[in-house]
Amino acid sequence: MGKPAKELDVSEITKAVRRMCISANYNVPDGSIQALKKALETEESGVGREVLARILENHRIAREECLAACQDTGVAMVFVEAGQDVRFVGGELYDAINEGVRQGYRDGYLRNSVVTDPLFERVNTGDNTPAFIYVDIVPGRDVKITVAAKGGGAENMSGLRMLTPAAGVEGIKQFVVEQVANAGPNPCPPVVVGVGIGGTFDRVAVLAKKALLRSVGSHNPHPMYAKLEAELLEEINKLGIGPQGFGGRTTALGVNIEFAPCHIASLPVAVNLNCHVGPHESVIL
Amino acid sequence: MARRISTPLTDDVVKTLKAGDNVLISGVIYTARDAAHKRLVALIEKGEELPMDIRGQVIYYVGPCPAKPGMAIGSAGPTTSGRMDPYAPILMENGLKGMIGKGRRSDSVRNAMVKWNAVYFAAIGGAGALLSKCVKAADLVAYEDLGPEAIRRLTVEDFPVVVVNDAHGNDLYEQGVKEYRIK
Numbered sequence: 001m002g003k004p005a006k007e008l009d010v011s012e013i014t015k016a017v018r019r020m021c022i023s024a025n026y027n028v029p030d031g032s033i034q035a036l037k038k039a040l041e042t043e044e045s046g047v048g049r050e051v052l053a054r055i056l057e058n059h060r061i062a063r064e065e066c067l068a069a070c071q072d073t074g075v076a077m078v079f080v081e082a083g084q085d086v087r088f089v090g091g092e093l094y095d096a097i098n099e100g101v102r103q104g105y106r107d108g109y110l111r112n113s114v115v116t117d118p119l120f121e122r123v124n125t126g127d128n129t130p131a132f133i134y135v136d137i138v139p140g141r142d143v144k145i146t147v148a149a150k151g152g153g154a155e156n157m158s159g160l161r162m163l164t165p166a167a168g169v170e171g172i173k174q175f176v177v178e179q180v181a182n183a184g185p186n187p188c189p190p191v192v193v194g195v196g197i198g199g200t201f202d203r204v205a206v207l208a209k210k211a212l213l214r215s216v217g218s219h220n221p222h223p224m225y226a227k228l229e230a231e232l233l234e235e236i237n238k239l240g241i242g243p244q245g246f247g248g249r250t251t252a253l254g255v256n257i258e259f260a261p262c263h264i265a266s267l268p269v270a271v272n273l274n275c276h277v278g279p280h281e282s283v284i285l
Numbered sequence: 286m287a288r289r290i291s292t293p294l295t296d297d298v299v300k301t302l303k304a305g306d307n308v309l310i311s312g313v314i315y316t317a318r319d320a321a322h323k324r325l326v327a328l329i330e331k332g333e334e335l336p337m338d339i340r341g342q343v344i345y346y347v348g349p350c351p352a353k354p355g356m357a358i359g360s361a362g363p364t365t366s367g368r369m370d371p372y373a374p375i376l377m378e379n380g381l382k383g384m385i386g387k388g389r390r391s392d393s394v395r396n397a398m399v400k401w402n403a404v405y406f407a408a409i410g411g412a413g414a415l416l417s418k419c420v421k422a423a424d425l426v427a428y429e430d431l432g433p434e435a436i437r438r439l440t441v442e443d444f445p446v447v448v449v450n451d452a453h454g455n456d457l458y459e460q461g462v463k464e465y466r467i468k
Contacts (some may be wrong), residue, residue, distance in 0.1 A: 045465060047305070047447070051409060054445070058415035068360040071350045071413035071433075109359050111350045111433050122320070124432045153365045153388075153410065185458050186365050186388035188410030240465030244387065244409055246305075246447060247461020277411045 005087040006141045008285060010096035013088075013145065016283050017100025017131075020147035021076055022108035024279035025068045028059040031215030032192070032278055035253035039190060039243075048248030052190075055243070055276055070277045073110035074149035076101040076131040079213065083140035094133060102127040113152065134206065146213055148280035154191065154273040157183035160205055163267040169228065172197060172269050177235050179271040180252065185245020188275035190253045192216055193236065196270040197225075199260040208272035211256040213280055220257050229255045287445065293341030294382040294404070302404050302448050304455035309443040310406075314343045314385065316437045318364055321428055322372040329375055336427035336436060340380030343406075347385075348433035349423075350413070358423045358439070362413030363387040366405070370394050377401040385446055389458055399454050406446035407457075419444040 033056070040052045062069035078097050082088075105112060105128040114129065115122040132150075159179050163171045176195055183191070196207025219226040232255040242248020253276060262268060290298055292312035302308065315337060317325065328335055346366050350359025366386030373384060374397035382403050387410040390398075398405060408416060422440040429435050449457045 045461075047307075047461075050307075054409055054415060055412055058409070058412035061418070062360070062414040065414070067353075067414040067417065068350050069414055070411045071348060071360040071362050072364070073350060073360075109351045109353050111348060111359070113348075113433070124434075126432070156365065184389055184462075185407070186367065188387060238467040240462045240467065242461055242465055244407060244447075245389075245458050245461065246407075247457075247463075247465045249465060275411045 003085070005085050007087050007089050008143060009090040010088050010093055011090055012285055013093065013096045014100040014103070016145055016285060017078060017097050017147060018104040018107065020145070020281045020283060021101055021104025021110065021149065024147055024281040025073045025108060025110055025149050026066050027063050028069050028277055029215055029280065031217045032253060032276060033059060035216045036190070036276060039250040039253065043243065043248055043250050045242055045246070045248035047246045048243040048250060051243035051246065052250065068110055069279070070151060070275070071111055072113065072151035072153060073105065074151045074279070075114055076128060077148040077150050077209070078131045078133045079146040079148070079210070080133065080135045081138045081144040082135060083142045084137050085141045086143055097131050097133055098129045101129050101131045143285045144282060145285065146280060146282040148213060151275060154187035154275045157187040158208070158270070158272045160201070160268070160270040162201065163269055164265070165267050167267055171267070173232060173235060175269050176232055176271055177239070180236050181239050183273060184241055187273045189241055189245055190243055190250045190276050192274040192276070192278050193232070193252050193255045194272040194274065195232070195255060195257045197257060197259040197268070198262040199268055200262070201268060203260060204268035204270040205272070207258040207260055208270035211258040212272060212274050212278060214256045216254040218256070225257045225259060229257050289443070292343050294343060295341065296402050299382055299402050299404050299452050302451050304448050304451045304457040304460060306448040308406065308446050308448060310343065310446060311442050311444070312440070314345045314439050314441055315426065316347050316349070316439060317344050318346050318348050318434050319368055320431050320434045321436050322369050324428060326372045326375055329379060337438070339376060341382050343383035343385060344376070344381060345385040345439065349417070352423070358417050358420045360413030361417045361420060363408040363410055366390060373397065377403045390450060395450055395454065395456065398450055398452055402452045404448060404452055405450040407449045408446050416444065
């Protein structure tokens, strides 16, 4: 007999999700702030520098005055890494998460941006639920919860392609750079580029999204993928799109890649974009 | 140096605006995005009156956050303009002079700006907290049922924008990329 399971009351999860929905939307992650400051020093375009300065000013105001940095406070994406030795008590996990989102968006004066039916009704649900929830079971007795507020503007500029293995590194580069070039000014550059490589049609999109949960300026632990991140960032910043698309050197603040094994016949690639705000926050319970 | 202009916009003012100009807007602007545009254009097509007179006016593509107590509005930055492209030309035909948003416009919208002498401004996407400071009042005009997508009359002071498409066919997004692209 091992140790008995750790009990975690789901009301704790509601509280954590509520707090992180608010905090993530008010506080732009430090990695993004540092990358913006660095870009302000290196940007060659005068208009571009002015835009970067205003963006940094915006992020300061949001933090100090407890305001959403962007009015698109997104759909609430909630990633749960649940230790397999944890037992949830006091209610249902998914209900508890949605209750946290409901309370957070209400109490934080955040915008409700979810509609019921995607095609015919499109009626706002009024409380930003349902959350978009991913649960992974991991070893241990901890529960890690990450909340990411995903805005629509950058999300709409995302894309996926099923390449064949022969396309290789060049094929991946071409697709990613093309995707950012086609997005142009729409996703509010400077952007953060999440790239998924491998897996399956469905899995590669989740990898690209999870890549955006890593802070800007971090690198994939695998040296070949870290090198590819750096090369892609350089290529993207040659596009000339610049801050807000007005022209300049700072089109992306970072490129984060996540990868997974895949079928012998496949090379799936997905690009998921974040704007320079990219709100996300984690906690371990 | 930014140029100060006030709304409503006259034809003469629109003609002098050039792609790349920094502009500070003061006066009244109206908020409207996807769902509100759909309703406005349906009214025009039925020959019915709009909830506001759009002649000479500026529409801001925004769905703001709720206002905290004591504030006029919550975070209020621009949304992607391209989604309003199917509706914009008919509004210009009916007298709309300016649009504020972010991102590229379609050829038909750009042609309509030249034809009807109108201008498209970009505000900084993702700077909603900063931009909310320029909004002094926000009053509901129509479509309260749409929540953040309702039409509101905003009174703004020195609201910072950049001219992207002018009435002469110029496009700042194209000019910018051309200048900074490294082959």
